[in-house]
Amino acid sequence: MPVPGPLLVDPTILAQIVALGLLLGAIYGFVALGLTIIFGVMGVVNLAHGAFTVVGMYVVWFAVDTLGLSPFLGIPLAGLTLFVLGALIQRTTIAPVLEASKGAAVLVTMAMLVILVALVEMGFSATPRELEVGKGSFALGGVFLPAGQVYALAAATVTFLLVWVFLRRTHTGRAIRATADDRVNAAYAGIDVARIDYLTFGLGAGLAGLAGALVTFIQPFDPFLGHEYLTIAFVVVVLGGLGSIPGTLVGGLLVGLLHVFGSFYLPGSYYQVLILSVFILVLLLRPAGLMGDPG
Amino acid sequence: MSADEPTPAPDRAVEHDGVLRRTVAAVRAWRSRWYATPTLLVATFLFLAGLPLTLDAPVLGPVLGSVLSVNLLVVTLVWAIAGQGWNVLAGYVGRFSFGHAAFFGLGAYAPIVLAAQYSINPWVGLLAGAVLAGLYALLIGVLTFRFDVRGSYFVLATLAFAELLLAVFSNVDDLGGASGFVKPLPSRYGADYGLGAFQFQDQLPYYYVGLGLLLAVTLVAVAIKHSGAGLSLFAIREDEDAASAVGIPTMRYKLLALVVSAVCTAAAGTLWGMYFTTVRPSVVFGVLVNLEILVPAVVGGLGSVFGPIVGALGLTVASEIGRSVVDVPELQDVVYGVILLVVVLQSPGGMVTLPGKLADRLAPSRRSGDDSGEGSDDGDEAASNADDTSIAESPSIGHETSRGYDTSSGDGASDASDGDSDAG
Numbered sequence: 001m002p003v004p005g006p007l008l009v010d011p012t013i014l015a016q017i018v019a020l021g022l023l024l025g026a027i028y029g030f031v032a033l034g035l036t037i038i039f040g041v042m043g044v045v046n047l048a049h050g051a052f053t054v055v056g057m058y059v060v061w062f063a064v065d066t067l068g069l070s071p072f073l074g075i076p077l078a079g080l081t082l083f084v085l086g087a088l089i090q091r092t093t094i095a096p097v098l099e100a101s102k103g104a105a106v107l108v109t110m111a112m113l114v115i116l117v118a119l120v121e122m123g124f125s126a127t128p129r130e131l132e133v134g135k136g137s138f139a140l141g142g143v144f145l146p147a148g149q150v151y152a153l154a155a156a157t158v159t160f161l162l163v164w165v166f167l168r169r170t171h172t173g174r175a176i177r178a179t180a181d182d183r184v185n186a187a188y189a190g191i192d193v194a195r196i197d198y199l200t201f202g203l204g205a206g207l208a209g210l211a212g213a214l215v216t217f218i219q220p221f222d223p224f225l226g227h228e229y230l231t232i233a234f235v236v237v238v239l240g241g242l243g244s245i246p247g248t249l250v251g252g253l254l255v256g257l258l259h260v261f262g263s264f265y266l267p268g269s270y271y272q273v274l275i276l277s278v279f280i281l282v283l284l285l286r287p288a289g290l291m292g293d294p295g
Numbered sequence: 296m297s298a299d300e301p302t303p304a305p306d307r308a309v310e311h312d313g314v315l316r317r318t319v320a321a322v323r324a325w326r327s328r329w330y331a332t333p334t335l336l337v338a339t340f341l342f343l344a345g346l347p348l349t350l351d352a353p354v355l356g357p358v359l360g361s362v363l364s365v366n367l368l369v370v371t372l373v374w375a376i377a378g379q380g381w382n383v384l385a386g387y388v389g390r391f392s393f394g395h396a397a398f399f400g401l402g403a404y405a406p407i408v409l410a411a412q413y414s415i416n417p418w419v420g421l422l423a424g425a426v427l428a429g430l431y432a433l434l435i436g437v438l439t440f441r442f443d444v445r446g447s448y449f450v451l452a453t454l455a456f457a458e459l460l461l462a463v464f465s466n467v468d469d470l471g472g473a474s475g476f477v478k479p480l481p482s483r484y485g486a487d488y489g490l491g492a493f494q495f496q497d498q499l500p501y502y503y504v505g506l507g508l509l510l511a512v513t514l515v516a517v518a519i520k521h522s523g524a525g526l527s528l529f530a531i532r533e534d535e536d537a538a539s540a541v542g543i544p545t546m547r548y549k550l551l552a553l554v555v556s557a558v559c560t561a562a563a564g565t566l567w568g569m570y571f572t573t574v575r576p577s578v579v580f581g582v583l584v585n586l587e588i589l590v591p592a593v594v595g596g597l598g599s600v601f602g603p604i605v606g607a608l609g610l611t612v613a614s615e616i617g618r619s620v621v622d623v624p625e626l627q628d629v630v631y632g633v634i635l636l637v638v639v640l641q642s643p644g645g646m647v648t649l650p651g652k653l654a655d656r657l658a659p660s661r662r663s664g665d666d667s668g669e670g671s672d673d674g675d676e677a678a679s680n681a682d683d684t685s686i687a688e689s690p691s692i693g694h695e696t697s698r699g700y701d702t703s704s705g706d707g708a709s710d711a712s713d714g715d716s717d718a719g
Binding site for chain 2: 005006039043044047093096097101103104107108110111112113115117118119121122183227230231234235238242260267268269271272273276277279280284285287
């Protein structure tokens with residue numbers, strides 16, 4: 001074992017670590033947003049979430065590499081593609097089994113995970129890809145912020161606010177929240193729950209696609225990166241509380257900070273052990289999460 | 296009801312109806328005898344024992360050989376064994392694990408690390424892997440059941456415990472780190488190639504060792520299923536609170552199922568490790584391993600002892616046929632996913648319920664007629680109603696069961712107990 005670094009470090013280094021942790025955490029929180037919305041409304045753990053992010057990554061790649069568009073244009077394109085794909089998947093394969101059994105719906109998402117990853121691999125090969133746009137960095141009083149992460153943070157913040165306003169201030173958004181509260185009574189109140197379901201699944205998938213698009217700004221990607229982000233998204237939503245939207249932000253920042261501080265103080269990739277241990281503890285002791293309603 | 300369907304040639308159907316009906320009735324009656332399941336098991340294993348030999352046979356060989364190979368059959372056995380283990384937990388108790396890769400990986404690592412580091416025979420390693428997996432399962436079970444982690448949360452918790460091992464094994468240098476371990480030569484632990492060393496220079500012996508393991512694991516599964524413990528397990532699956540209320544020690548039975556399930560899956564891991572010679576954390580503990588373990592069991596039939604075997608074989612054959620049509624490696628995965636999708640949507644009871652459904656189609660019995668008389672106008676859907684309950688409810692992932700479903704859980708119990716009898 002290497003000698004552990006000193007616990008107290010230079011304030012500039014500490015500020016650098018915190019900044020990196022917050023940037024990473026914001027992305028992690030954003031990756032988990034779609035997962036938590038789908039779970040909150042439909043009660044389904046979407047195992048295809050990671051695969052949706054992968055499709056999002058490759059929509060951006062396709063836009064940049066084949067269509068010659070700016071990667072920034074790829075972001076909304078990824079969101080839109082995944083919204084349509086998600087709504088289609090919900091209508092054709094999840095809706096028929098959802099009322100009968102949540103378990104069957106989870107198995108459907110599992111099948112989608114296998115199919116989508118294989119299709120992406122078929123279309124784009126397993127070679128890791130990387131965008132040029134994410135390189136470089138901004139300096140802020142001695143603290144360096146990687147450019148890709150800053151762009152990703154900006155896009156994530158805008159989307160997050162839009163989703164928040166949509167869910168809080170629009171009629172459809174209220175209907176979605178009502179359905180999340182109580183499906184049966186939402187239906188009695190005249191809400192078309194089936195329509196809400198496919199909107200929600202489309203929204204969740206679209207957000208996963210957007211998140212995948214942002215991931216292309218911060219790291220190289222291949223078709224299997226989704227498995228990693230699936231686990232991260234699970235950890236984030238459980239820490240924050242399954243179904244809670246502010247919870248994903250809190251959970252994401254927490255995981256981001258654990259990741260960065262863990263990598264700094266622990267050898268190898270032991271930070272993963274740290275994150276997973278916290279995850280398991282929260283699952284056991286407070287399954288509703290830090291922000292969720294324990295009732 | 297299928298009788299309502301337009302038949303192409305009505306008079307013809309009437310003519311054959313008597314014979315068909317009597318045949319189906321006779322098969323049904325046979326299937327309900329006590330010796331039917333043992334007989335089918337013996338037949339299944341005789342078939343599996345003969346299968347690799349037919350690959351060399353003059354007439355059948357070229358046909359089968361173009362689709363199957365001994366190599367593929369060994370891999371099929373690995374997932375059949377692991378699926379059989381997973382099924383004990385998911386199919387019998389209704390606890391849907393997405394983390395059986397933990398046990399699989401422990402089973403794969405134990406014999407290789409012990410043989411390479413301490414010159415211990417892999418057969419001892421097989422036991423060591425099983426014990427380790429059992430202990431880890433006990434830890435998972437005590438924690439999750441004690442804190443009553445159910446539904447989606449159980450899925451996530453099991454995944455977390457598997458990912459935890461992945462992270463640990465990737466980082467501990469004594470366990471080979473991320474690059475893993477390579478199986479040592481038999482001379483390393485003072486043995487020669489052969490059964491005693493668990494290493495062979497040929498593929499075929501691995502197949503028969505695997506078949507032996509599958510037989511052992513299947514016998515354990517049958518013994519549990521057809522014992523008092525099995526009844527308690529199915530009771531817990533249908534309604535845990537009610538089972539607890541009538542005095543079933545649910546904690547003890549859930550732990551039993553989880554530990555047995557883990558031990559069986561570890562045996563599959565050992566076979567995998569000894570066959571593929573190299574174990575790496577990302578390969579044996581990865582997310583995809585969880586999928587490979589549970590998909591055969593789901594496709595074959597949850598809660599049925601034939602399910603994982605039929606499912607693993609069916610998936611291998613189907614994806615190989617897919618590949619021989621279009622030679623793109625990823626197509627295999629697409630076929631795999633599509634089959635899972637079709638089974639979940641169209642035949643939730645899995646492949647083992649297909650003969651029963653076929654029988655219903657050919658000669659609707661009174662029982663299935665009653666079951667399907669739910670006012671559905673689609674024959675297909677009606678026929679699958681009976682099976683819907685048993686599978687759909689069993690892997691209760693949802694954090695809360697929908698209301699409509701609770702009322703039918705009574706039917707689910709009876710379906711669960713005769714789920715196998717439809718398999719004939």
